[in-house]
Amino acid sequence: MELKDAVAVVTGANRGLGRHLAAQLAERGAKVYAAARRPESVDLPGVVPLHLDLDDPRSVREAARTAADATLLVNNAGIMTGTPLVAGDWDAVRLEMETNFFGPLAVTRAFAPVIEANRGGAVLNVLSILSWFHPAGVGAYAAAKAAGWAMTDAIREELAPRGIEVTALHVAYMDTDMAARVPAGQKTDPALVAALALDGLAAGAQEVLADDLTRSVRQGLGGAPSAP
Template sequence: MELKNAVAVVTGANRGLGRHLAAQLVERGATVYAAARRPETVDLPGVVPLRLDVTDEEAIQEAARIASDTTLLVNNAGISTATPLIAGSPDAVRLEMDTNFFGPLAVTRAFAPVIESNGGGSVLNVLSVLSWLHPAALGSYAAAKAAAWALTDAAREELAPRGITVSGLYVGYMDTDMAAGVPAEQKADPAEVAAQALAGIEAGLPEILADETTRYVKRSLAASPNAA
């Protein structure tokens, strides 16, 4: 997909990776709706702030009505509550599923007709190495991202006849607020991850693997799980 003159909606664009994605899209000549639950927190020059809460169906439909010229949707908004599945709060588990799976699903369902009506385009889902690797301490996040992986693959097949390509971005820990408390030795630069993501969209890649950890885990998917 050619990003120059594209019209993009980036969810969670007020900080972290989403902010970098929005900024780099502007640099590449795209029109960008920078979506956030609180659009007043969007401070990027050259973007159009857009109110969009991915857990609010009414807000999603209104955003799709306003951004009716969209050709690229970036499902970036997400949360991590560091909640285990068995011992953790059921409410926290549901919140992660609502935000990280049902949210992108609802936004994609709302914007797919918009993108199709504008001649086709692309959807990028920001996923995680934890779509494939499922540590117990982050069980709810991993489960939601695994579901979003399935969403990405299924939507790719379903939307292809409508002229819409669907890509998944997979990355480990990034140097953002979400991973600030994670004692990872090396975190990816979100600006570099954003650049890889946009290059992958332009190349039409179905999967964009943004760091060596993610590439290693992907190669290891056929291995047997470790015995408990």
């Protein structure tokens, strides 16, 4: 996909990886809607703050009406509560699935007709190495990201006839608030991850693997990204 003159909606664009994705898209010549639950927290120059709350279907629909010129959706927003599946708080488990799976799916469903009407474009889903590797201590997050991987592969096939490409970004630890407790030497610069993701998106890649650990785990799975 050509990123220059694209019209991008980036969820969770007020901090972390989302902020880098929004900033770099703008640098590459895209118009950027920087979506967040609190749009007043978006402090990037040259972007359009946009209210979007993954847990509020009305705000999702309104965002799609506002950003009616969108050609690119970046599903970046998400949470990690550190909740195990059996012993963990049930409401936290449900929150992880609602925010990390149903939320991006709802946004995709809202924006797919918009992107199609604008002669096609792309969706970038920010996933995780934990789509494939499932530690018990973060079981809720891993389950949601595994579901997100399946969703990404399924919608890639579903949206292709509508002129919409779908790319998955998989990454391990980044130097963001979500991984604040992880030692610095184990984390990747989110600015680098954003650049790799956008390069892959521009090249039409189905998957972008952002670090050596992620590439190693993915290689162990075998098969093509969308093997039938």
